Amino acid sequence: MEKGKSLHELVWLCQKIGRKIDYVQGGGGNISVKLDSRYMAIKASGFRLDQVAEDDGYVIVDYEKIKSFYESVNLSLVKDYEKESLEVAQKSVLSFPGKVLRPSVEVGFHSILDRYVIHSHSVYANILACSYEGKQLCYQIFKDENFNFIWIPYINPGFSLTVKIADELMNLSAEDKKTKVIFMENHGLIVSSDNLKEVYEVHERVNLLIKRWFKIRGRYPSAVLKQIGNNKYQSRTRFILDFIKSESFEIDFFEKYPLYPDQLVYINSNLYTENPKIELNPQKGCVVYNANYSEALAIEETLLAYLYVITKISKLGLTMKTMSEDETEYIKNWESEKYRKELLKKMAK
Ligand SMILES: [Zn+2]
Structure with a gap:
C-alpha cells in the first residue's frame, strides 16, 4: 500500500x-x-x-x-x-x-x-x-x-x-x-x-x-488578535466586539445558551472560573485573553464562530436549540478534553 x-x-x-x-x-x-x-x-x-x-x-x-x-x-x-x-x-x-x-x-x-x-x-x-x-x-x-x-x-x-x-x-x-x-x-x-x-x-x-x-454572502470575518503584554492578547475582531457591546449581550450569555461541546471547552471553562483566561468588558466592548498565542487564537476563533451562529439563527428567524443541563455537565467532566487543553498550553509559541 x-x-x-x-x-x-x-x-x-x-x-x-x-x-x-x-x-x-x-x-x-x-x-x-x-x-x-x-x-x-x-x-x-x-x-x-x-x-x-x-x-x-x-x-x-x-x-x-x-x-x-x-x-x-x-x-x-x-x-x-x-x-x-x-x-x-x-x-x-x-x-x-x-x-x-x-x-x-x-x-x-x-x-x-x-x-x-x-x-x-x-x-x-x-x-x-x-x-x-x-x-x-x-x-x-x-x-x-x-x-x-x-x-x-x-x-x-x-x-x-x-x-x-x-x-x-x-x-x-x-x-x-x-x-x-x-x-x-x-x-x-x-x-x-x-x-x-x-x-x-x-x-x-x-x-x-x-x-x-440563507442568502449568506460576503466574507466570513477574520480573527484578529493584538498582543498587549506577555501572554496577553486583545481581540480586534469587529464582529465579536460589536456583539459584546450590543444590548442582547450579558455576562452569563454563554452559560444560558450552550450550543455545542467546543463552546464549553474553549469559552465557558475559560470564563466562568476563578482565574478566567477570558476578560470581557461589555461597556468598553473589549475582550482580552490571558493566554499564549495559540490558546488565545483557539478561544477567539471559537468565540467568533459561536457568536456568528447565534446571530444568524436569530436573524434568520430560526429557533435556537441549546444543550440540556445533563449534556453540558457531561462535557465539563470530560477527561480527554482536559488533555486537549493541556496540550494546547504546552504548544505555546
Ligand atoms: Zn467535533
Missing part, C-alpha cells in the same frame, strides 16, 4: 479545510485517511488541522481494532463504556519513539466510516445543527443531492456518538457507495467517502448550498 500517497492526501485535506476558520476553530474538527485495510492516519488530539504535516500532527491507529470493538461490544452490561473505548483507542495507536500523541475522542466514528472522513464544525452547518428547524430544512436544502443524508440527534460525544452512527450506517446497504453526509445536532458535520475528490467537493457543496439557501 502506498502509505506516502495517503499521508499526502491527509495533509492536503487538513490544509484545505483547516485554513478556513468558518469550517474549524482552534483544535476542533478532525480528518482521517485510511492507509490500507488496517491502518488509518488521523489528526492528533490538541493539534489544529492546519498544523498537520507529513511528519507531524497526526497519529496512525489500527482502525480494525477499534472497529471490531464497536462491532462486538455488548451494550447490556453495567460498565464504563466511555473509558473502555478510550483505552481501546489508545492501545490501537502505533507508537513512534519520542512522540506521545493521542487520537481524538472522535476516532471511533472515523474508524467505522469510509476511507476519507472530514469532520468539521462548520458555522453554516451549525446554524442548522443548533436550531429546531434544522433537520426539516436539511431535507429541503439537500433534496436534489445525490448523497446519503443522516441526521443524528444530540448524543454525548465519544462512545455513545459512535454507537449511534454505527446504528445509522446499518440502515444503508453495503453496496451503497454514495457519499455520506452526517449532521450532528449541537455539534457539526461529517462527510465520508471512498473517493478523495468527492469527500472534499461534497463538504464544499453542503456548505455552499446552506449559504445559498
Whole structure:
C-alpha cells in the first residue's frame, strides 16, 4: 500500500479545510485517511488541522481494532463504556519513539466510516445543527443531492456518538457507495467517502448550498488578535466586539445558551472560573485573553464562530436549540478534553 500517497492526501485535506476558520476553530474538527485495510492516519488530539504535516500532527491507529470493538461490544452490561473505548483507542495507536500523541475522542466514528472522513464544525452547518428547524430544512436544502443524508440527534460525544452512527450506517446497504453526509445536532458535520475528490467537493457543496439557501454572502470575518503584554492578547475582531457591546449581550450569555461541546471547552471553562483566561468588558466592548498565542487564537476563533451562529439563527428567524443541563455537565467532566487543553498550553509559541 502506498502509505506516502495517503499521508499526502491527509495533509492536503487538513490544509484545505483547516485554513478556513468558518469550517474549524482552534483544535476542533478532525480528518482521517485510511492507509490500507488496517491502518488509518488521523489528526492528533490538541493539534489544529492546519498544523498537520507529513511528519507531524497526526497519529496512525489500527482502525480494525477499534472497529471490531464497536462491532462486538455488548451494550447490556453495567460498565464504563466511555473509558473502555478510550483505552481501546489508545492501545490501537502505533507508537513512534519520542512522540506521545493521542487520537481524538472522535476516532471511533472515523474508524467505522469510509476511507476519507472530514469532520468539521462548520458555522453554516451549525446554524442548522443548533436550531429546531434544522433537520426539516436539511431535507429541503439537500433534496436534489445525490448523497446519503443522516441526521443524528444530540448524543454525548465519544462512545455513545459512535454507537449511534454505527446504528445509522446499518440502515444503508453495503453496496451503497454514495457519499455520506452526517449532521450532528449541537455539534457539526461529517462527510465520508471512498473517493478523495468527492469527500472534499461534497463538504464544499453542503456548505455552499446552506449559504445559498440563507442568502449568506460576503466574507466570513477574520480573527484578529493584538498582543498587549506577555501572554496577553486583545481581540480586534469587529464582529465579536460589536456583539459584546450590543444590548442582547450579558455576562452569563454563554452559560444560558450552550450550543455545542467546543463552546464549553474553549469559552465557558475559560470564563466562568476563578482565574478566567477570558476578560470581557461589555461597556468598553473589549475582550482580552490571558493566554499564549495559540490558546488565545483557539478561544477567539471559537468565540467568533459561536457568536456568528447565534446571530444568524436569530436573524434568520430560526429557533435556537441549546444543550440540556445533563449534556453540558457531561462535557465539563470530560477527561480527554482536559488533555486537549493541556496540550494546547504546552504548544505555546
Ligand atoms: Zn467535533
